[in-house]
Amino acid sequence: MKLNSFAPLPEDDDELHLPELVYWASLGDVEQVEQLLAEGVDPNQTDNKGYSALQAAAENDHLAVVRLLVSKGANVAYKSEYTALQLAEMAENIEVVAYLKSL
Numbered sequence: 001m002k003l004n005s006f007a008p009l010p011e012d013d014d015e016l017h018l019p020e021l022v023y024w025a026s027l028g029d030v031e032q033v034e035q036l037l038a039e040g041v042d043p044n045q046t047d048n049k050g051y052s053a054l055q056a057a058a059e060n061d062h063l064a065v066v067r068l069l070v071s072k073g074a075n076v077a078y079k080s081e082y083t084a085l086q087l088a089e090m091a092e093n094i095e096v097v098a099y100l101k102s103l
Helices: 020-027 030-038 053-059 065-069 086-092 092-101
Strands: none
Touching: 020 030, 020 053, 020 065, 030 065, 053 065, 053 086, 053 092, 065 092, 086 092
């Protein structure tokens, strides 16, 4: 999702309604994720469809965020439709897959 001064914010964009941790994890923003976790946000936070921050980071190939979430207690075995590992495998995110399999 790219936003600029010429594009109005879409009112029905699901990304605009994600919980903060899930949103920043999906973008791979380590600093924002660290800040939210330091503020006490649950590392297992999910959106209203059960999509977790760890799943978002794994699916979008953000290894640093995956490692951070796991280190803060994110449940690697959590499964909504798919686990974080399954999403990373489907997206062919080789480093994330290797890391999650090593746990």
